[in-house]
Amino acid sequence: MVALYVALIVNDRRTFEQVPAKLKAAVKADLEAIGLDENGNAIVE
Template sequence: MLKTLLLNLGIWLISLKGDDIMAAIYVALIIAGRRTYENVPADLKPAVKADLEALGLSTEGTSMT
């Protein structure tokens, strides 16, 4: 399951442009456990939270189900 999630995340990252890339990088780092949501700059937090929720994840990067 994690492998599929990471593959989908990679495909999603490729499709992004501009400022969305920074949010996507933080999403990937949170999922990998290298950063926490608290480490995300304030201006990126809404986008990062929305992207995590779109992937079915909490702000901790874990499944919401």
């Protein structure tokens, strides 16, 4: 389910706020692992 929500966020089909509370930490971690923020935008350092 985490990978599904990551894909939905990346493709602008869902927002991070729509992710179930119990999955938010894992979804955020996976997004950050691929260099994206909670909105699916690239993290610029």
